[in-house]
Amino acid sequence: MTASTSPLARPFPALPAIDGITLRVARARYKDWDRADLTLIECAKGTAVAGVFTRNVCCSSEVELGREQARLGRARAVVVNAGNSNAFTGYRGREAVEAIMAQVAAHYGCQPSDVFVSSTGVIGVPLPQDKARAGIAAAIAAEPCDWEDAASAIGTTDTFTKGAGASALVGPVRVELAGIIKGSGMIAPDMATMLGYIATDAAVAPGFLQEMLAKANAESFSCITVDGDTSTSDTVLLLATGKAGNAVLESWDSPGADAFYAALRQVCRDLAHRVVRDGEGAQKFIAIRVTGATSDESARRVGLAIANSPLVKTAIAGEDANWGRIVMAVGKAGEPADRDRLSIGFGGVWAARDGQPLPDYDEAPVAAHLKGQDVSIEVDLGLGEGMATVWTCDLTHGYISINADYRS
Amino acid sequence: MTASTSPLARPFPALPAIDGITLRVARARYKDWDRADLTLIECAKGTAVAGVFTRNVCCSSEVELGREQARLGRARAVVVNAGNSNAFTGYRGREAVEAIMAQVAAHYGCQPSDVFVSSTGVIGVPLPQDKARAGIAAAIAAEPCDWEDAASAIGTTDTFTKGAGASALVGPVRVELAGIIKGSGMIAPDMATMLGYIATDAAVAPGFLQEMLAKANAESFSCITVDGDTSTSDTVLLLATGKAGNAVLESWDSPGADAFYAALRQVCRDLAHRVVRDGEGAQKFIAIRVTGATSDESARRVGLAIANSPLVKTAIAGEDANWGRIVMAVGKAGEPADRDRLSIGFGGVWAARDGQPLPDYDEAPVAAHLKGQDVSIEVDLGLGEGMATVWTCDLTHGYISINADYRS
Numbered sequence: 148m149t150a151s152t153s154p155l156a157r158p159f160p161a162l163p164a165i166d167g168i169t170l171r172v173a174r175a176r177y178k179d180w181d182r183a184d185l186t187l188i189e190c191a192k193g194t195a196v197a198g199v200f201t202r203n204v205c206c207s208s209e210v211e212l213g214r215e216q217a218r219l220g221r222a223r224a225v226v227v228n229a230g231n232s233n234a235f236t237g238y239r240g241r242e243a244v245e246a247i248m249a250q251v252a253a254h255y256g257c258q259p260s261d262v263f264v265s266s267t268g269v270i271g272v273p274l275p276q277d278k279a280r281a282g283i284a285a286a287i288a289a290e291p292c293d294w295e296d297a298a299s300a301i302g303t304t305d306t307f308t309k310g311a312g313a314s315a316l317v318g319p320v321r322v323e324l325a326g327i328i329k330g331s332g333m334i335a336p337d338m339a340t341m342l343g344y345i346a347t348d349a350a351v352a353p354g355f356l357q358e359m360l361a362k363a364n365a366e367s368f369s370c371i372t373v374d375g376d377t378s379t380s381d382t383v384l385l386l387a388t389g390k391a392g393n394a395v396l397e398s399w400d401s402p403g404a405d406a407f408y409a410a411l412r413q414v415c416r417d418l419a420h421r422v423v424r425d426g427e428g429a430q431k432f433i434a435i436r437v438t439g440a441t442s443d444e445s446a447r448r449v450g451l452a453i454a455n456s457p458l459v460k461t462a463i464a465g466e467d468a469n470w471g472r473i474v475m476a477v478g479k480a481g482e483p484a485d486r487d488r489l490s491i492g493f494g495g496v497w498a499a500r501d502g503q504p505l506p507d508y509d510e511a512p513v514a515a516h517l518k519g520q521d522v523s524i525e526v527d528l529g530l531g532e533g534m535a536t537v538w539t540c541d542l543t544h545g546y547i548s549i550n551a552d553y554r555s
Numbered sequence: 556m557t558a559s560t561s562p563l564a565r566p567f568p569a570l571p572a573i574d575g576i577t578l579r580v581a582r583a584r585y586k587d588w589d590r591a592d593l594t595l596i597e598c599a600k601g602t603a604v605a606g607v608f609t610r611n612v613c614c615s616s617e618v619e620l621g622r623e624q625a626r627l628g629r630a631r632a633v634v635v636n637a638g639n640s641n642a643f644t645g646y647r648g649r650e651a652v653e654a655i656m657a658q659v660a661a662h663y664g665c666q667p668s669d670v671f672v673s674s675t676g677v678i679g680v681p682l683p684q685d686k687a688r689a690g691i692a693a694a695i696a697a698e699p700c701d702w703e704d705a706a707s708a709i710g711t712t713d714t715f716t717k718g719a720g721a722s723a724l725v726g727p728v729r730v731e732l733a734g735i736i737k738g739s740g741m742i743a744p745d746m747a748t749m750l751g752y753i754a755t756d757a758a759v760a761p762g763f764l765q766e767m768l769a770k771a772n773a774e775s776f777s778c779i780t781v782d783g784d785t786s787t788s789d790t791v792l793l794l795a796t797g798k799a800g801n802a803v804l805e806s807w808d809s810p811g812a813d814a815f816y817a818a819l820r821q822v823c824r825d826l827a828h829r830v831v832r833d834g835e836g837a838q839k840f841i842a843i844r845v846t847g848a849t850s851d852e853s854a855r856r857v858g859l860a861i862a863n864s865p866l867v868k869t870a871i872a873g874e875d876a877n878w879g880r881i882v883m884a885v886g887k888a889g890e891p892a893d894r895d896r897l898s899i900g901f902g903g904v905w906a907a908r909d910g911q912p913l914p915d916y917d918e919a920p921v922a923a924h925l926k927g928q929d930v931s932i933e934v935d936l937g938l939g940e941g942m943a944t945v946w947t948c949d950l951t952h953g954y955i956s957i958n959a960d961y962r963s
Binding site for chain 1: 610611613614640642643644645647677678679680782865866869870872873875878879880882883885886887892894895897907909910911912950951952954955956958959
């Protein structure tokens with residue numbers, strides 16, 4: 148966290164301790180730095196887990212194993228390594244993950260498959276097993292820490308620590324949710340995105356936990372993009388300890404399921420927005436609202452085509468209401484669109500309607516809107532009822548500086 | 556052409572006059588500038604035409620009409636307007652195109668459908684009919700000019716004029732090809748890309764002319780990308796006057812068809828490379844060679860995923876042999892790939908083989924290669940026989956400066 152803090156940063160929120168979750172960090176020194184870079188999340192026995200993972204087919208061993216483990220629905224511990232992604236390291240990378248799982252399982256007296264591992268950082272360097280072993284021993288011996296310490300320890304190029312929380316009533320029982328996330332580049336949707344960990348004391352059956360996480364993911368992490376690049380390591384885990392004592396949520400019919408889902412979605416969206424706000428070089432937070440599409444999924448794809456267009460992103464960086472570039476991005480999305488029904492606006496002011504610039508279009512309020520940090524783009528395709536919102540940031544000199552200099 | 560010339564620029568080549576083609580330019584003053592911005596290409600009676608056009612569904616009226624006209628296979632004239640793309644301008648834009656077609660057709664005594672129109676520049680402003688009318692009248696009255704003058708007149712943000720030529724023997728007859736092109740941003744494949752005009756004195760049947768242009772397009776313009784953005788106006792026209800007097804090329808079985816195609820492909824590739832060399836902010840020309848894919852098309856898609864990755868493009872700008880980012884881009888391409896069979900090299904030196912970094916990898920020759928202007932990336936997927944080469948440029952501060960400042 149050496150780069151200057153993003154101008155779009157949000158302060159780390161007050162997050163509750165989650166009954167059944169204990170956080171610890173240690174210095175494994177995966178890189179030549181003096182900071183905590185190994186995080187150990189201890190989960191009470193009986194904790195249910197759900198996970199969503201990158202769809203990048205060149206994923207890391209951590210992701211390959213984690214995807215299998217998540218199907219079992221149980222977690223006793225999570226280990227997060229920062230500074231080395233251990234991706235594209237062949238059998239040596241896999242051995243390093245299995246060694247961590249065995250060491251932690253021996254300590255807690257659980258199955259290795261109850262221990263989840265994530266790693267983030269440089270690709271192509273096998274995770275050094277000696278550093279991991281010593282780091283885990285140090286973490287086990289360490290005093291528990293809070294969410295902000297853990298959020299700091301999982302970060303790499305992040306310029307601020309990111310967390311979000313919410314609570315919900317499940318029947319008469321108040322349950323808490325707390326989550327942390329890291330990520331600022333190599334961020335694209337169509338995957339689980341980044342490293343994120345959300346914990347709750349609610350009791351939720353593993354299958355339903357997975358269903359809710361997948362749904363919340365589709366409405367949050369899958370709707371953000373920084374650079375259209377999809378990491379090989381991205382993971383979001385949701386841990387439910389059950390310590391709150393509510394009647395177990397089994398399905399959407401369970402009393403309180405909707406309230407719990409609403410809180411979960413809020414946490415996921417809040418975390419996703421914070422990742423965009425730490426987008427490499429970001430100066431503006433952009434919400435793209437697409438309506439009138441033939442389906443919600445089509446609306447999302449059109450939104451992402453806009454959000455991933457370098458020409459749109461640079462126009463917003465230049466505070467230029469260049470709706471012609473948005474027309475272009477809509478047209479290249481590969482989704483149903485009709486040029487002559489298309490309408491485009493900024494900050495709630497239409498610039499073009501039904502395929503033509505508005506003759507009385509007043510650019511002054513739009514220009515004022517674009518000077519702000521939070522920019523909205525409205526696109527109405529005029530075809531159907533599908534809608535989606537997608538979030539991204541602008542593309543600036545800062546992105547180039549960060550990524551042309553970041554050393555492999 | 557006010558920005559400083561691209562460091563990757565190539566001098567305009569010596570191009571032959573094409574018998575049956577007469578070039579003229581004029582000042583329509585579509586923008587507040589003092590330069591030729593209207594080009595009139597007169598074609599001899601009997602000229603065959605083929606065209607490939609943008610797949611952007613929000614395309615301009617010029618493209619909509621041109622696509623229909625190209626099916627008829629005849630051209631008597633081409634008009635190219637620079638400074639205003641006339642895209643997203645509704646019925647007024649269409650009227651402007653039809654007025655140009657009618658004016659030129661009246662002059663040459665041909666059908667309006669024999670007159671092709673292209674426009675390039677700002678989106679969303681209807682082409683002013685009065686300026687077009689006066690510009691065409693001036694062009695008709697003007698002295699003929701050469702290919703370089705025409706290449707200059709069709710340019711907008713281009714930093715150098717671009718042309719390419721070749722000749723071929725069709726039976727005993729030598730035929731000539733000459734082409735010009737414009738484009739430097741909003742360049743992506745999966746379409747006909749940019750504005751390009753290629754003329755030949757060869758006699759070719761229209762249907763076969765179209766078949767050859769489509770094939771050459773797939774191996775040239777469809778394999779380049781600058782920013783992944785697809786213009787609403789892109790067009791490549793191939794005009795064959797038949798004045799060389801060769802036996803008409805009717806199919807691949809016609810004597811000389813292969814030689815003519817080879818020359819056509821060479822011209823298309825040369826033009827395509829020049830567009831990449833004028834990529835906005837480009838400092839390096841990058842060739843990405845993908846082998847071992849399950850099909851040629853799959854190889855092309857993997858190559859384009861790499862070529863469109865902002866993280867790969869910034870790494871090359873930073874002269875960083877960051878093959879981890881290439882692994883990431885391969886994995887997100889959505890094509891068959893196996894992490895453990897993947898090999899990656901730079902300038903002919905393998906950095907990783909079969910999913911792991913090479914233990915004896917010597918970065919020194921790679922570092923030296925990356926310091927040059929021409930960079931090659933080799934990716935072997937290890938799965939099959941499919942292969943493709945894709946060309947792009949790096950992503951630099953120059954791209955941001957150009958596109959955050961360019962005014963809509």
